[in-house]
Amino acid sequence: MARRGGRSGVPVIVSVHSGTLGQAIGGCRLAPYPDWRDGLTDALRLSAAMTAKCAVAGLPHGGAKTVVALPPGTDLGPALRRAVLLDVGDTIESLGGEYATGPDVGTGPDDMAVIGERTPHVFCRPVGAGGSGDSSRPTAEGVLAALAALAPVAGRRFAIMGLGRVGAHVARELAAAGAELLVTDVDESRRQLAAELGATWTDDILTAEADVLVPAALGGVLTAATVAGLRCAEICGPANNQLDRPETADLLHERGILWAPDFVVSAGGVIHATGVELRGETPAQATARVRGIAGTLTTVLESARRDGTTPLAAAHELARTRINAARQATMAA
Ligand SMILES: NC(=O)c1ccc[n+]([C@@H]2O[C@H](COP(=O)([O-])OP(=O)(O)OC[C@H]3O[C@@H](n4cnc5c(N)ncnc54)[C@H](O)[C@@H]3O)[C@@H](O)[C@H]2O)c1
CATH class of the missing domain: 3.40.50.10860 (Leucine Dehydrogenase, chain A, domain 1)
Structure with missing residues (x-):
């Protein structure tokens, strides 16, 4: 309309x-x-994209x-x-x-x-x-659940791009859990938070050597050119639309870099807000659902590994399966 x-x-x-x-x-x-x-x-x-995000998150939306x-x-x-x-x-x-x-x-x-x-x-x-307010904290909780699903975070090195509302919370929690942090932001005032957390500030976050790159700024950061220069093993962060185009998921796959699909990782805010405000869930129920992102990501990555596809393809397949099952159930009723 x-x-x-x-x-x-x-x-x-x-x-x-x-x-x-x-x-x-x-x-x-x-x-x-x-x-x-x-x-x-x-x-x-x-x-x-929202249809896929909701279906993968297991939301009735x-x-x-x-x-x-x-x-x-x-x-x-x-x-x-x-x-x-x-x-x-x-x-x-x-x-x-x-x-x-x-x-x-x-x-x-x-x-x-x-x-x-x-x-x-x-x-x-x-x-x-009467609402649930700013969604950045539950979004960050979902990111943390996803990061923990990849491997225990203590001692791992994370390169965080963007210390805004979501990125700052993720950085604080990772630092508290004993992770090593490399960080950057275009906003120089964020250097203060980096210093507080004992994080290393770098201007070259996309080529930094790290276990996990955490994109938490703008979309479109993963392109043929940036993927060629990456020195991380995994990518998992909240920034929306990280890939400039779907084919970039194949380039990451070819380089052996695990990319956790952004629409799986970043769903915490929408899971929490719609749970509390539209579906009448208690905050505890909504938080449990947010933590469920860990299980969803594990399922997606296991399917990708089993089928030899990219995590992007596996996530879309999971969405399709759930939507088709709902369609068939409606037709059968
Ligand atoms: N807030 C949410 O609940 C939510 C939910 C889903 C997805 N996301 C996505 O997560 C990302 C972060 O969201 P947010 O709410 O923290 O936004 P924000 O605006 O609070 O923070 C973004 C930060 O990135 C920095 N930044 C911008 N360009 C940069 C660059 N080129 N290099 C380094 N830093 C840069 C900004 O200065 C800012 O500090 C966005 O892509 C957003 O769409 C957010």
Whole structure:
């Protein structure tokens, strides 16, 4: 669905990719696009990725995405921002519960509270507004579970790219567990945290010798060029869309570098927030599900090893199997 917001006049695009496993979920991206059709392309791609992420995580949800395609140069002051978010809320409400949204690039918990003025189908609202708030801590918990599933972390050397909300928490916990840390961030102020943790700061994190590279900054860091220079044995981190294109998973495989698919590793935030806010789970139940990322990753890596495929292919196969099983169960009912 693509429509011009009644209040804001800005294009609001919602792509519901799949409802086979249950209510579709996916964040609301608020970003400038040269043309609204570029936003549509992004929404279609990102909603499909959410379907795989939910299915692999074992969530009773399908994938969706909202993209608010801001015309270039839009001055998004508080009044227009609020109008845009209310338009998003109305659009989601018009789908009658088929889809619930949360934060994504350009939006956060406060924005979810505004969307929540128009629809109950929203998660990650601030704690004060009855939501579960910022998802970065459960995301980090999921990353830590995934890292521990690879091997006990004490004494291993981790190269962490990005000491933001997720990366900083991961770094603190790894340091406390006796890991050796190499870290970097484009924000020089993060050097202080590195010093506190006894971590070594490096400007060449992608060529650093390490057991595990932990991408926790931006997407697209794994390309033919960067893969050729890697000196790590494994890659496992929260950054979304780490591969510039799917074929890069094959290059990693050929080099014998184990890549834990980002959509498996980074699911902690969405698992926790939707559990608490949409499915009525207790925080303890939601946390247990987040820790389940360890088992999911182990399953994916074992399948890849057994079938001689990449972890990316194994994760997609797991998603397909779960969606097909749900489809058959619906047809049989
Ligand atoms: N926050 C969540 O719950 C969540 C959930 C799923 C996935 N993710 C993904 O995890 C990643 C980190 O998320 P976050 O919430 O910590 O974001 P953040 O913005 O808080 O932190 C990102 C950090 O990376 C640094 N950075 C940016 N470019 C860099 C570069 N080229 N080299 C080194 N450092 C760089 C930034 O300065 C910042 O400190 C993102 O890719 C995000 O999409 C986050």
